[in-house]
Amino acid sequence: MTAIKLRNKVMRMIRKSIDAASRRIYYKSPVVIQHALTSAYGYKLKRERYGDNYYKALDMYTNKESDDHQALIDFMHHLKTHIPVYKNIDVDEADILNSFLKLPKTTKSQLRYELDARSYKKGQIRFSGTSGTTGASLAVYDSEYDRAKRMAYLDYIKRRNGVEPFSRRASFSGQELTPPNHRNHLWRYNLAMNQLLYASYHLSPKNISDVYKSLAHFRPLSIDGFPSAIHMVAKYILANNITIDWQVESIFPNAETLLPQMKRDIELAFHTTVVDQYASGEGAPFIYSIADGTYELGRETGIFEFEKVERNIYEMVVTSLINTATPIVRYRIGDHVEIHSDRPYLNSFSDDIRITRIIGRQADYLLGSNHNRVSSVAMARVVEGIEDKVKSFQFVQKDLTHFIVNMVIDRGYDEKTERLFTNRVRRRLGINNHYQFNYLDSMPHEKSGKVRFIINELGIDHA
Incomplete structure (x- = not known):
């Protein structure tokens, strides 16, 4: 076992031990203490995620200062210089797209078993595990710089839709916020982020009224998280003919497929716009919906390739430009999208592409x-x-x-x-x-x- 492998294994063991002990203390504490502990952890995350790199990246995205051509050149040089499996690639700056397209496509199993060969320290490297919703496990790493750019791009999408960073927000997540005997008190406050967090997997018809009352009392400017959970609240509002008395600027569902009826009900209940987002725990680049109902590609965050499977249905192959610690390079992520085109192959570097539907996240x-x-x-x-x-x-x-x-x-x-x-x-x-x-x-x-x-x-x- 190499020194890096041993160190990473020890750090994971320590982290898991600390997490388990912390969770036991958290669950045994009164709810008011759980709010305080949630806020304390929020302050920790805020320090880690929102430093100088974050604000520089947010300004870059907001002011449209990124250069797609130069970004790909820099990324190719990074692969060649720092990632052993790419040390022999050709980087022709005059024809960088052709150099890029010569790289082999990768699969989840390759990422899983070639991980150590792909790890690269840039700033503070962090183990960032993800299982994925297909049930096939995968563990990836990211750096302080990677995390800052991802958080900045998320906030750039929100800023485009009227929501500034650290505005009052409600989040429906999969985090284990509440103990099994939660007594329908499913929310915890994160003062550091001005955020009310809900334990989505405990939502049920028995407690949805309590969840709505807490949401109405908090009056968030934006809502994000699992669309299935947000949809449950929206259906409660509509079923009870409730007219909300505060302004929700935008709603940002993520992680699950946003079904048309979900979008319709959520927008009707909250009198606002739903902005669907697509990315992945592996570090895939971003896709997000815009006002006309189609999806825009986050070209600043990566290269998207699309291979036709059947009429208007394309398989995605993604490359992330904002994950340098574990590079995601021409990765067959397993998701499909709808694009109205007759062409067998498209890529976001040279083609103008508009996605009409994301199919893969059922x-x-x-x-x-x-x-x-x-x-x-x-x-x-x-x-x-x-x-x-x-x-x-x-x-x-x-x-x-x-x-x-x-x-x-x-x-x-x-x-x-x-x-x-x-x-x-x-x-x-x-x-x-x-x-x-x-x-x-x-x-x-x-x-x-x-x-x-x-x-x-x-x-x-x-x-």
């Missing part, structure tokens, strides 16, 4: 013991910190209380890891359900060749 749901809907994104978080021990996993709901969990595990998966995994599953879906764990050599595939992360056999319409 989010199924599991139904928890309190009839709360738990999305694929929320379930994907059960492997945070143990991504290197769980290759892939799948949830099958047979009835209201019976779940099958199919797993493909890797080296290091032991009884302690199993307890951690099962406890996280139970916290999301219910402690009294029956869970059947199957350890497999590979995930079962559908006839199409796809592996579904969530299979719900209840036959319930979750929309």
